[in-house]
Amino acid sequence: MAIVETRGLRKHFGDVAAVDGVDLASKEGEFLVLLGPSGCGKTTLLRLIAGLEQPTAGEILIGGQVVNGLPPRARKIAMVFQSYALYPHMTVFNNIAFPLKAQGMSPEERKKKVEWAASLLGINRLLHRFPRQLSGGERQRVALARALVREPSIFLLDEPLSNLDAQLRASARDELQQFQRRIGTTTVYVTHDQVEAMGMGDRISVMYQGKVRQIGTPQEIYHEPADTFVATFLGSPPMNLVERKDYLLGFRPEHFLPKDIASVQDKTVTFQFRVTRVEYLGADRLIYGVVAGANGESKAISRLSATLTFPIEPGKGYDFLIRSQDLKFFDKATGLRTGPKLL
Amino acid sequence: MEAMAYRASTRTRIGYILDRETWLGPVMLFPAVLYILVLVGLPFLLAILYSLSDITVGDPSLDFVGLQTIQEVVENPVFQKSLRNTFVFTLVSQALVLVLGKILALALSTEFRGKWIFRFLILLPWTTPIALATISWLWMLDSVFSPIDWMLRAMNLLGPGAPLGPAKNLYWLGKPELAFFSVILVHTWRMLPLATVIMVAGLTSIPQDIKDAVAVDGASFWRALFEITIPLMLPIMAVATLFGVIFTFTDMIVIYVLTRGGPIDTTQVLSTWAFFKGIEGGNLAQGAATALFLFPVLLGVAVLILRFARRAEVA
Incomplete structure (x- = not known):
C-alpha cells in the first residue's frame, strides 16, 4: 500500500494545458475521487499517474518515490479502463493471468492467484469464457480481477461504471466500494458523475480546466464549496447564486424554504420569491422563480420534500427564508469564497 | 400547373422503381456477371477442353484424347520443377513479406519526423507497373553493369581477393541459386507495400485502451507482440498473405522479364511454363493442361480469403 502524490504536475497538448499545475496527495488506503466535467483533465491526470502519458513538468510520487521516468509496469499500479x-482473444482466466505471466510467475502460482482474485469477485464460474460471452457487469468484474491479481499499491479506475445501465450501476457502486474497503488499497477513481463521487469517495478532488478547484470530503465539497464552480457543479439542482452589489450570495435549493412552514429558531434571512414554475418529481417538488438581486432579478430554485404539502402556485409571490448559517458568500470577480458579509 | 404535377409524379414513379431492390440488384449485378462468364468462365471451360485434347497451333481440331495430354505434361521434369518452384517462390516470398510487412507496419504506426516520405517510399513499388519495375530490376541485376555489384566492389567485397569471389560480377541472373534468390527478392519487394498498408490498418484498429492495458499489465515488447498484437491482427494478416499468395502464385511477368525461366529452366514456374509451351511453343493442349494446375490452389486460397475476411469483420 502506498500514497500517490503529484507536485506542480503539468501536461500540455500543443497549446492546451490539459493538466495545469496539480498538487494532490492521497492518504493511505483512501478512496480518492477525481470529479469534473468532461475535458477537465481528470483522465489525463490519471494517465499521467499510470505512466501512459509523460508530464510536461512536475513530479509524480508513488509510495514516496518519484516515478516520472518509470514505465507503467514499474509503478506498481493497476488500472481499470472505461x-x-x-483481451478479446483470451479466456477470462488468461485475461486475469496475463499480468502475472508478464511478471514471470510459475503456472501453478498463477492458477492459485487467478482463483483467489476470481473468488473475491465471484467470477469463478466464468473463467473459461471469452469476454464477448460476458455481460457488462461481468466484464467489469473481470477487469477488476485483472487489476487485483497483481496486488498493486495503487488502483487507478477510469469511469469503470459508465458502461453499465443505471440499475446495475447502483449495485456495482456499492460492490466496488465494499471491495475497496476490504482490500484497503489506495484508489484513485475518475468520474464525471457527482452521485458516484459523493457516494463512494472518502475525499473528492473537483477539477476544472486542468486545475484542482477543491479537495475535501463529500460533506466539505457540498456544504463548504471553495468557489462558484464547485458550488454549481455539485448538487442537483445546483446552488442558487444571487447577485448583490459587490458579492454573490449562494444557497442550496433545499435550504430555501417557505416562511410559513419553516420552524427554525436560528437567525434567518427572508426573500420575496416570485414563483414562475413548479415541477413535481415524486419525492421532491422543484419551485422555479426569481428573487430580487443587485441588477434586477436573479433566478432561484427551491427544492421541497414531497412531505411538505404547502400549496404553491406559479405566478404568485411568497416569503421564503434561509438560515443565515446556510448562506455562502463569493467574490464577484474571482468567484472565490469569502467571509460572511452584512446583508 | 397540371403538367408540373404530372412530371413530379412520373419522377417519383421512376424513383420508386430505382428504389426497388428486387429490380435494381440484378440490373447492377449484370455487367459483373457478364464479365465473369465471358472473360473467366468461358476461357476456363476452354482450358479444360484443350487439356483433354491434342490441339496445337498447327492442328487446331479438338480431338478428344482423354488424360493423355495431362499425363505427358506431368511426366515432363521441367513441369515438375515449375510446380515446385511456384510453391517455393510463393511461400518463401510471402513469409518474408509477412515478417518485413509487420516490422514496417509497427514502424509506421509510431510517430516520427518525415513519416510521410517514409510511407511514400514504401508505397512506391505498388504504384509502378510490374513490367516496368521488373525491367529496372533486370538492370539492377545485370551481369556486367549491376549497380549492386558495383557497390560490392567499391566496398571491397567483390573482385580479385575479396570475400565474394575473384570474379568482378556476381551474375545475379546467370547462376541458378542467385537467380532463384533474385526472383524471390523481386516478388517480396513487389508485395511488401500492399501487405504493409493492410497491416497498418489492422494495427490502428486495435483499440487504444487495449494497448494501454498491455502497457499497465507490464508485458514486454515481444510478449505484447506475440500474445496480443499478432493474435488480434491474425484475420487481417491472413487476408494480406492470401492476397500476396494469389498475386505471386499466378505471376509470370517477373520470371518472363527477369530470367525467362532460366538458367536452364531453374526458375521456371507454372505460368511461364504454360506460356512457353502453349503460346510460344504452339502446343495449346499442353499449355492449357499446365495452367490448369494453378486452379486448385487458387480455389483453396479464395475460400480461405472469404472465410478470414468474414472473421475480420466480426472482430
Missing part, C-alpha cells in the same frame, strides 16, 4: 480493455 471500456475494460479485456
Whole structure:
C-alpha cells in the first residue's frame, strides 16, 4: 500500500494545458475521487499517474518515490479502463493471468492467484469464457480481477461504471466500494458523475480546466464549496447564486424554504420569491422563480420534500427564508469564497 | 400547373422503381456477371477442353484424347520443377513479406519526423507497373553493369581477393541459386507495400485502451507482440498473405522479364511454363493442361480469403 502524490504536475497538448499545475496527495488506503466535467483533465491526470502519458513538468510520487521516468509496469499500479480493455482473444482466466505471466510467475502460482482474485469477485464460474460471452457487469468484474491479481499499491479506475445501465450501476457502486474497503488499497477513481463521487469517495478532488478547484470530503465539497464552480457543479439542482452589489450570495435549493412552514429558531434571512414554475418529481417538488438581486432579478430554485404539502402556485409571490448559517458568500470577480458579509 | 404535377409524379414513379431492390440488384449485378462468364468462365471451360485434347497451333481440331495430354505434361521434369518452384517462390516470398510487412507496419504506426516520405517510399513499388519495375530490376541485376555489384566492389567485397569471389560480377541472373534468390527478392519487394498498408490498418484498429492495458499489465515488447498484437491482427494478416499468395502464385511477368525461366529452366514456374509451351511453343493442349494446375490452389486460397475476411469483420 502506498500514497500517490503529484507536485506542480503539468501536461500540455500543443497549446492546451490539459493538466495545469496539480498538487494532490492521497492518504493511505483512501478512496480518492477525481470529479469534473468532461475535458477537465481528470483522465489525463490519471494517465499521467499510470505512466501512459509523460508530464510536461512536475513530479509524480508513488509510495514516496518519484516515478516520472518509470514505465507503467514499474509503478506498481493497476488500472481499470472505461471500456475494460479485456483481451478479446483470451479466456477470462488468461485475461486475469496475463499480468502475472508478464511478471514471470510459475503456472501453478498463477492458477492459485487467478482463483483467489476470481473468488473475491465471484467470477469463478466464468473463467473459461471469452469476454464477448460476458455481460457488462461481468466484464467489469473481470477487469477488476485483472487489476487485483497483481496486488498493486495503487488502483487507478477510469469511469469503470459508465458502461453499465443505471440499475446495475447502483449495485456495482456499492460492490466496488465494499471491495475497496476490504482490500484497503489506495484508489484513485475518475468520474464525471457527482452521485458516484459523493457516494463512494472518502475525499473528492473537483477539477476544472486542468486545475484542482477543491479537495475535501463529500460533506466539505457540498456544504463548504471553495468557489462558484464547485458550488454549481455539485448538487442537483445546483446552488442558487444571487447577485448583490459587490458579492454573490449562494444557497442550496433545499435550504430555501417557505416562511410559513419553516420552524427554525436560528437567525434567518427572508426573500420575496416570485414563483414562475413548479415541477413535481415524486419525492421532491422543484419551485422555479426569481428573487430580487443587485441588477434586477436573479433566478432561484427551491427544492421541497414531497412531505411538505404547502400549496404553491406559479405566478404568485411568497416569503421564503434561509438560515443565515446556510448562506455562502463569493467574490464577484474571482468567484472565490469569502467571509460572511452584512446583508 | 397540371403538367408540373404530372412530371413530379412520373419522377417519383421512376424513383420508386430505382428504389426497388428486387429490380435494381440484378440490373447492377449484370455487367459483373457478364464479365465473369465471358472473360473467366468461358476461357476456363476452354482450358479444360484443350487439356483433354491434342490441339496445337498447327492442328487446331479438338480431338478428344482423354488424360493423355495431362499425363505427358506431368511426366515432363521441367513441369515438375515449375510446380515446385511456384510453391517455393510463393511461400518463401510471402513469409518474408509477412515478417518485413509487420516490422514496417509497427514502424509506421509510431510517430516520427518525415513519416510521410517514409510511407511514400514504401508505397512506391505498388504504384509502378510490374513490367516496368521488373525491367529496372533486370538492370539492377545485370551481369556486367549491376549497380549492386558495383557497390560490392567499391566496398571491397567483390573482385580479385575479396570475400565474394575473384570474379568482378556476381551474375545475379546467370547462376541458378542467385537467380532463384533474385526472383524471390523481386516478388517480396513487389508485395511488401500492399501487405504493409493492410497491416497498418489492422494495427490502428486495435483499440487504444487495449494497448494501454498491455502497457499497465507490464508485458514486454515481444510478449505484447506475440500474445496480443499478432493474435488480434491474425484475420487481417491472413487476408494480406492470401492476397500476396494469389498475386505471386499466378505471376509470370517477373520470371518472363527477369530470367525467362532460366538458367536452364531453374526458375521456371507454372505460368511461364504454360506460356512457353502453349503460346510460344504452339502446343495449346499442353499449355492449357499446365495452367490448369494453378486452379486448385487458387480455389483453396479464395475460400480461405472469404472465410478470414468474414472473421475480420466480426472482430
